[in-house]
Amino acid sequence: MTAITEELRKDIGQADIVALATVNKEGEPNVVPIFFWKVLSGDELLLVDIFMKKTVDNIRVNPLVAISAWYKDSSGNSIGYQFKGEARIETQGRIFAEGVTMVKDAEPELAPKGAVIVKVNSVYSVSPGPDAGKQLS
Numbered sequence: 034m035t036a037i038t039e040e041l042r043k044d045i046g047q048a049d050i051v052a053l054a055t056v057n058k059e060g061e062p063n064v065v066p067i068f069f070w071k072v073l074s075g076d077e078l079l080l081v082d083i084f085m086k087k088t089v090d091n092i093r094v095n096p097l098v099a100i101s102a103w104y105k106d107s108s109g110n111s112i113g114y115q116f117k118g119e120a121r122i123e124t125q126g127r128i129f130a131e132g133v134t135m136v137k138d139a140e141p142e143l144a145p146k147g148a149v150i151v152k153v154n155s156v157y158s159v160s161p162g163p164d165a166g167k168q169l170s
């Protein structure tokens with residue numbers, strides 16, 4: 034399934050920071066801002082783990098995550114999306130290397146520890162207005 038269409042990919046590329054929500058085994062939610070992220074494919078997002086602690090602990094016990102990404106369009110309207118899916122962590126290989134390059138190009142002194150790869154199962158609009166909360170795919 035292509036949850037992340039080309040149009041959506043262009044849209045969310047305008048979001049600088051995304052919010053990544055996880056949950057621990059007791060059901061306690063945790064949400065963190067993440068700057069180093071990108072769309073990997075039609076159904077995968079990459080978020081780079083540099084400083085994550087509770088976030089990766091949570092993913093190891095429960096891979097279900099939610100992500101919100103938002104930006105303001107050229108008319109000043111707030112546009113936002115919510116992604117839900119399953120995360121896995123890779124600490125070597127091609128995708129991890131891609132994450133390392135992304136971080137090192139911007140901040141060479143940072144040392145990424147892993148790649149959080151989210152297989153997106155559903156996408157919702159969170160833009161304010163009548164379609165807020167509507168499932169898009």
Ligand SMILES: Cc1cc2nc3c(=O)[nH]c(=O)nc-3n(C[C@H](O)[C@H](O)[C@H](O)COP(=O)(O)O)c2cc1C
Pocket residue numbers: 050063064065066067068069070081082083084085086087088089
């Ligand atoms: C604006 C902003 C951007 C951040 N970007 C990243 C990032 O790209 N990768 C990362 O691992 N941590 C990033 N952090 C740190 C995490 O938000 C958070 O502090 C870290 O995951 C530890 O929290 P946790 O124990 O809940 O996982 C960022 C923090 C801020 C305030």
